[in-house]
Amino acid sequence: MRAPSGASRDLIRVLLADSNKTQSQLLGSALRRYPGLDVTCCRGELPDCLEVLSSAPIDVLLLGDRPSERDDLIATLRGIHTSHPRTAIVILLDSYDRNLVVNAMRAGSHGLFCRANEPFRALCRCISVVHQGQFWANTEQMEYLVEALNSPARSRVINAKGEGLLTAREEQVVDLVAEGIGNREVAEQLGVKENTVKKSLLRVYDKLGVSNRVELVLYSLTHRGAEEGPPNVPRKRLPLSTQFVAD
Numbered sequence: 001m002r003a004p005s006g007a008s009r010d011l012i013r014v015l016l017a018d019s020n021k022t023q024s025q026l027l028g029s030a031l032r033r034y035p036g037l038d039v040t041c042c043r044g045e046l047p048d049c050l051e052v053l054s055s056a057p058i059d060v061l062l063l064g065d066r067p068s069e070r071d072d073l074i075a076t077l078r079g080i081h082t083s084h085p086r087t088a089i090v091i092l093l094d095s096y097d098r099n100l101v102v103n104a105m106r107a108g109s110h111g112l113f114c115r116a117n118e119p120f121r122a123l124c125r126c127i128s129v130v131h132q133g134q135f136w137a138n139t140e141q142m143e144y145l146v147e148a149l150n151s152p153a154r155s156r157v158i159n160a161k162g163e164g165l166l167t168a169r170e171e172q173v174v175d176l177v178a179e180g181i182g183n184r185e186v187a188e189q190l191g192v193k194e195n196t197v198k199k200s201l202l203r204v205y206d207k208l209g210v211s212n213r214v215e216l217v218l219y220s221l222t223h224r225g226a227e228e229g230p231p232n233v234p235r236k237r238l239p240l241s242t243q244f245v246a247d
Helices: 021-032 046-055 067-083 098-107 120-131 139-150 168-178 183-190 194-208 213-222
Strands: 012-017 037-042 060-064 088-093 111-114 134-138 241-245
Touching: 012 021, 012 046, 012 120, 021 037, 021 060, 021 120, 037 046, 046 060, 046 067, 060 067, 060 120, 067 088, 067 098, 088 120, 098 111, 098 139, 111 120, 120 134, 134 139, 168 183, 168 194, 168 213, 183 194, 194 213
Parallel strands: 012 037, 012 060, 060 088, 088 111, 111 134
Antiparallel strands: 134 241
16 A cells, blocks of 8 residues: 555545444544545445535445345445446455355445454555455455356346346346347247247336347346355355456
C-alpha cells in the first residue's frame, strides 16, 4: 500500500457499512489508525449506503455480512453495484458456503474477506488490492467459483430477493435461446410445437420487461442465480488469500 503523502488523492476512501454497531466502531477505529485510509461508517442497509455514496466519493466499500438475512445482503450488494459500479465492494464474512460465494461475486462483489480466518493486516491488504482493480478470495472460495464456471450453465433468472421469475419450462426455453437456437430447434428439443415456444417467449418477454431475443439473452446473463451446488462435505481449509486480476 502506498504511504500517505498528505494529499487526499493518495488516500483510499473506505466506507464501512455494518449494522452491528459495536463491531463497526471497533473495526472503524482500527482502520483509521492504518496509514493511507480515509474511513467513513454507516449502517449496512441499502438506503444508508446509497446516501453516503451519493454524497461523497468512495473507493472501497466494506459490507458487513448478515448471516440471518443473506438474501437481503445479496440484494443490497446488487443495488450498490448497479448504482455505483466503480466502487469496489468487499463482503466481510464470519462464515460462508458455496452459494454465498458464487452469488456474491455474481452480484458485483470484488472481494470476500473472512474475518474469522484472516488477520487485520490482511484486510488492509485486501482493501489495497481491490482498490487497484484486482479481486480478493481465498483458495476455497476460488474453488467454488471455478466449479460454478465449469458447471453447465442454467439461466435461472431471479429477482433482487433471489426468487425465480420463470417456470421450469420457461427457463429451459431461455437456456436454449441463449445458445443461439431458433424456435423450431427449441421446439424439437423440448418436444413441443413451435407455436408453443413462441407463446412461451412472449410470456418471458412480458415477465422480464424485454422485447427481443438479444435483450432476453443479456438479461438472463446478468440476472442468473447460482446453481444448486453439491452437498457440503468436510474439506481441508485453505486460508491463504488469492489475488487475481479481472479480464
